[in-house]
Amino acid sequence: MRRFKITVNGHSYEVEVEEEGERPASGRQTHAHAPAHAEPPPAEAPVAAVGGPGEQIVAPLPGTVLAVKVTAGQAVESGQVLLVLEAMKMENEIVAPRAGTVHELHARQGQAVNTGDLLLSLT
Amino acid sequence: MDNDRTKDLESRRQRVLAGGGEARQAKQRKQGKWTARQRLGALYDPGTFQELGMFVEHRSTDFGMDQADAPGDGVVTGFGQVDGRLVYAFAQDFTVLGGSLGEMHARKIHVIQDLALKSGAPIIAMADSGGARIQEGIDSLNGYGEIFRRNTMASGVIPQISVIVGPTAGGAVYSPALTDFVLMAEGIGQMYITGPQVIKAVTGEDVTHEALGGAQTHARKSGVAHLTFADETALIAGLKRLLSYLPSNNLAPPPAHPAAEPDARAAAAVEQVVPDDPNKPYDVRQLIFGLADEGSFMELQEAYAQNMVVGFGRLSGRVVAFCANQPRILAGCLDIDASDKLARFVRFADAFHLPIVTLIDTPGYLPGTAQEYGGIIRHGAKVLYAYSEASVAKISVVLRKAYGGAYLAMCSKSLGADLVLALPTAEIAVMGPDGAANIIFRSEIEAARDQDATRKRLVAEYRNRFSSPYVAAARQYVDQVVTAGELRPALVAALWAVGEKSEDRPAKKHGNIPL
Numbered sequence: 001m002r003r004f005k006i007t008v009n010g011h012s013y014e015v016e017v018e019e020e021g022e023r024p025a026s027g028r029q030t031h032a033h034a035p036a037h038a039e040p041p042p043a044e045a046p047v048a049a050v051g052g053p054g055e056q057i058v059a060p061l062p063g064t065v066l067a068v069k070v071t072a073g074q075a076v077e078s079g080q081v082l083l084v085l086e087a088m089k090m091e092n093e094i095v096a097p098r099a100g101t102v103h104e105l106h107a108r109q110g111q112a113v114n115t116g117d118l119l120l121s122l123t
Numbered sequence: 124m125d126n127d128r129t130k131d132l133e134s135r136r137q138r139v140l141a142g143g144g145e146a147r148q149a150k151q152r153k154q155g156k157w158t159a160r161q162r163l164g165a166l167y168d169p170g171t172f173q174e175l176g177m178f179v180e181h182r183s184t185d186f187g188m189d190q191a192d193a194p195g196d197g198v199v200t201g202f203g204q205v206d207g208r209l210v211y212a213f214a215q216d217f218t219v220l221g222g223s224l225g226e227m228h229a230r231k232i233h234v235i236q237d238l239a240l241k242s243g244a245p246i247i248a249m250a251d252s253g254g255a256r257i258q259e260g261i262d263s264l265n266g267y268g269e270i271f272r273r274n275t276m277a278s279g280v281i282p283q284i285s286v287i288v289g290p291t292a293g294g295a296v297y298s299p300a301l302t303d304f305v306l307m308a309e310g311i312g313q314m315y316i317t318g319p320q321v322i323k324a325v326t327g328e329d330v331t332h333e334a335l336g337g338a339q340t341h342a343r344k345s346g347v348a349h350l351t352f353a354d355e356t357a358l359i360a361g362l363k364r365l366l367s368y369l370p371s372n373n374l375a376p377p378p379a380h381p382a383a384e385p386d387a388r389a390a391a392a393v394e395q396v397v398p399d400d401p402n403k404p405y406d407v408r409q410l411i412f413g414l415a416d417e418g419s420f421m422e423l424q425e426a427y428a429q430n431m432v433v434g435f436g437r438l439s440g441r442v443v444a445f446c447a448n449q450p451r452i453l454a455g456c457l458d459i460d461a462s463d464k465l466a467r468f469v470r471f472a473d474a475f476h477l478p479i480v481t482l483i484d485t486p487g488y489l490p491g492t493a494q495e496y497g498g499i500i501r502h503g504a505k506v507l508y509a510y511s512e513a514s515v516a517k518i519s520v521v522l523r524k525a526y527g528g529a530y531l532a533m534c535s536k537s538l539g540a541d542l543v544l545a546l547p548t549a550e551i552a553v554m555g556p557d558g559a560a561n562i563i564f565r566s567e568i569e570a571a572r573d574q575d576a577t578r579k580r581l582v583a584e585y586r587n588r589f590s591s592p593y594v595a596a597a598r599q600y601v602d603q604v605v606t607a608g609e610l611r612p613a614l615v616a617a618l619w620a621v622g623e624k625s626e627d628r629p630a631k632k633h634g635n636i637p638l
Contacts, residue, residue, distance in 0.1 A: 003327060061453050061489060088486040089524075089555055090454035091402050115491050 054103040054123035057094065059113040063087025072105045076122070083107055083119060096122060139177050139194040143218025151218055156288065156311055157355045159199045159214035159222075162249050165359045166212060172203035176231040183225060186258040193220050196228040197252075200235045202244070205366055208378070211239035214249035217289050221253035224295070228256070229266020236273040243372035245282040247362065250299060250312070251289025267294045274301035279474040282369045286362060287312030287348075288355060290332075303471055304349045304365060304423070307338035308358045314341060339426075346427035346460060364421060368435040368442050370475050377477065382440035383416035385611065394607045397484070397522050397548055401590075404451040407432055407482060410522070411445055414438070414611045420445065423468065428460035429453075430489075433468040435477070439615045441622065444472035447482035448533065450523070456489035457529050459502040466505035466636075473513035478622050480614060481510075481534040484522040486555060488529055503532065504637040510534045512634060514626040518542050518617045520610065521549040521592060521601065536600045541621040544613055545592035545601045552594075556586040 006013045066086040070076060076096045085092045100122040107119040140160070142148060148158050157165070163172055181188065181196050197219035202211045213232050215222035232248075239246040255263040277283055278301065285299035287307040291314045299305050299314065307314075315336035322328050322335070334340060341348035350365065352358035370377045384390070393413035396405055411420050415436035422434035430453040436445050446465055448455040472479050488499060510517065510532070519540040525533065530551060534540045545551070553559065560582040561568070571577035588594075595601045605613045 061456070062491060086402070088454035088456055088489075089402055089557070090404055090450060090486065092454055093404060093451065115493065 054121040055097065055100070056121050057082065057097075057119045059085060059087075059115055059117045059119055060094070061085070061087045061092070062114045063092070063112075065107045065109055065111045065113060065119075066091060068105065068107060068109055070102050070105070070120070072102050074102045076100060076102060085113070085119075094119060098122070135178060142194060142216050143220075147218035154311075155354070156217070156251070158218060159216035159249065159251065162214050162286075162288065162355065162359070163199060163201070163203075163212060165356070166247065166362065167203040167205060167210075168207065172201055174199060174201040176200055176234060179227050179231055181225050181227045181256075181259070183256075183259045183262075185260075188258045191220060195219065196225060196231065197222050198224075198228045198231050200231045202235065202238070205363060206378075208366070208371060209242065209244040210247060210366065211235045211242075211244055212247040212249065215252040215289070217251045217253070220256065222251050222289065223253045223256035224263055224266055225256035225259040226262035226266055229263070229270060232266075233269055233273060236270065236277065239281055240273070240277045243281060243375065245284065245366060245369060245371060246277070247284050247286060248298065248302065249286045249288055250291045250295065252295060253290060254292050254295050264294075267298070270298050271301060274298055278303075279373060281372045282366075282475065284362065284365065286358065287314055287338075288358070289313075292316075292318055292336075300347065305341070305347055306350045306352065306358055306362055306365075307341060307348045308352050308355050309338045311355065313337055314347060342424075343426045346424055346464060349423045365435075368421065368477075370477075373475055377442040377475075380416075380419075380437055380440045380442075383419070383437070385413055385415060386417045389413040390611070393610070397546060397607060399548055401523055401548075401550060404454070406451050407447045407449050407455075407484065407522070410482065410607070411436065411447065414614060415445070416440065424464055428458070428464045430455055430458065431461035431465050433464060438480070438611070438618055441618055442477055443618065444468065444477045444479045445482070446479060446534075448485040450484050453489060455485045455524070456487060457485055457503060457506070457532065458489040458494055459497050459499050462499070462502040462506050466509040469506070469509040469513055473509070473515045476515050478516035478518065478618055479510075479513060479534065480618075481517070481519045481540075482522055483519060483525050483530070483533040485526070485529045485533060486524050487526050501637050503528075506532045507538065508634070508636045510538045510540075512628075512636075513539075514628060516541055516618065516621045516624055518614065518621065519544070520614070521545040521551055521595075523548050523550060524555070525549065525551045527552075527554050536602075539626075541624060542603070542617045543601045544603045544605055544610070544617070545596065546607055546610070547592065547604060549592035549595075549601070549604075550586075550590035551592060551600065552589050556582050556590050559589070560585045 002017050004015050006015055063085045066084040068083045069081050078096055078099045080096045081093045082096055083094050085094055103121040103123040105120045142158060151158055177195060179196050181193055198213055198215050200213040213235055283302035284304045285302045288311050296314045313332050313336040319330050319332055319335055322330060338348060338351040342351045350361055352361055367378055389412035396410045398405055419437040420434055430449050432447040432449050434445050436443060469479060517534050517540045519534045531537055536543050564581045568574055568578050592601050592604050596604055
């Protein structure tokens with residue numbers, strides 16, 4: 001995120017510019033620590049900010065959406081499978097990094113996605 | 124002895140033991156931090172710590188330093204026993220001049236670095252320091268430089284472990300970076316080259332100390348931290364556990380442990396971990412739990428480059444370095460971060476003669492412009508280099524997919540694996556069946572009336588003929604094909620057979636690993 005001050009016809013405007021795919025400066029810093037001997041922690045979907053509310057779940061690798069396991073408005077638990085992404089000959093499970101509600105669902109079954117494409121947002 | 128002299132010694136000792144005084148120590152405790160001596164007390168077996176350089180004083184007179192009271196010059200150094208073994212350590216004392224590193228403070232560290240190297244014993248660095256002591260100028264700077272040089276000289280000879288339990292900024296982060304393992308306490312330890320204020324001034328970004336350089340940041344984003352802990356108690360326990368896998372030096376064996384069976388539940392499930400269907404993900408750590416002695420697997424960099432799993436464990440009492448592709452993350456692909464993580468771990472294991480057990484299930488390198496532009500060629504080459512260079516026992520197990528360059532990279536027979544085992548589910552091939560069939564049978568598929576059906580038939584044909592362990596076994600790229608249930612006894616036997624093997628390398632100054 002970068003801030004600019006722009007003056008147009010004597011009026012000064014402050015604008016914020018964010019590059020798509022850029023991570024928010026605030027980031028996520030509130031992960032519970034996983035103890036060394038416990039069951040392995042669930043795989044987390046990578047997160048990127050491309051505007052809009054909530055946490056943006058993006059494709060970790062290029063592939064095809066094989067199945068969407070949730071609907072908009074649905075409450076999900078941490079570690080719950082949100083969708084299955086077929087990529088590199090593997091049915092990759094994209095799981096919720098935390099408990100929340102599916103805010104917007106962008107991915108459709110059969111859709112081809114690239115790394116970093118928005119799949120859904122979580123609030 | 125003269126009673127007065129004894130009393131004098133005692134009062135001198137008490138002055139140093141009090142560190143920066145009650146008020147500063149109370150402040151330290153209020154921040155949830157231990158004092159330097161508390162940390163060393165928790166690390167060492169009771170009554171074994173021998174402090175060195177207790178009465179060292181700085182000799183700076185500039186900027187009011189002649190008035191500064193600095194017991195021990197802000198660092199506690201010495202040696203003692205950890206679980207009965209000789210270990211050197213130093214702990215910076217934040218209550219004395221903010222733990223800042225001046226000339227004599229640094230010299231105390233140099234002394235025990237030299238002793239640890241000469242005596243072939245691990246060294247622990249506990250960092251809690253405001254950084255360079257600015258008043259001492261370039262003498263302070265030189266102090267850092269000489270620490271870095273000693274870190275480098277000791278690298279590969281004695282294990283060096285850094286414990287980050289306070290601020291560690293600027294040049295101070297490079298000593299930890301040069302050591303073998305970095306351990307951090309949550310909310311207490313922070314590491315960064317340029318702090319939040321500088322970042323704010325230069326780029327305008329707002330970032331907190333913890334978000335910039337806290338334990339979670341270095342565990343998840345940068346990969347700098349190998350282990351993180353909720354508090355200092357857990358950290359010391361983890362540090363002692365880590366030491367239990369490490370030999371004291373590159374010529375010594377790791378600590379002996381009685382043989383143990385794997386966790387009964389994990390061992391019973393070992394046949395079910397790797398799915399027959401090559402498209403189904405699974406957690407490779409469940410397999411490791413079923414193979415390693417119960418409770419012995421200690422994963423490192425657990426939250427970083429999770430598509431690669433590395434850690435220490437024991438097989439029938441013997442320490443091994445486990446490396447494994449993780450199919451549930453990024454399909455188990457190799458990428459830049461996973462390559463760096465793996466190569467560095469392999470080099471540590473080789474330097475200290477810890478046999479390497481590699482579990483292979485990878486479809487290849489992660490495709491994408493970000494990977495190519497990021498230099499996956501350079502980074503991926505580190506893995507090839509590290510495995511080829513390693514002269515320690517190398518045992519590889521092909522679990523499922525082992526395709527192309529990624530198969531070669533994961534310690535194949537071609538890179539010098541001593542023994543290669545494979546499960547019946549192994550698919551060792553130049554590439555996946557779909558890709559291979561599309562290339563080999565292109566004209567046949569294009570000429571067919573029903574292209575999809577023809578492609579499917581040819582892919583199946585290719586899979587049946589080539590996607591198995593037996594083509595590779597026919598050339599003895601695979602030495603043994605075993606079931607998952609037979610894997611642990613086969614690994615224990617392999618370790619017994621080649622664990623002590625030796626290999627020579629051509630004499631050279633050093634190789635040129637693609638960094």
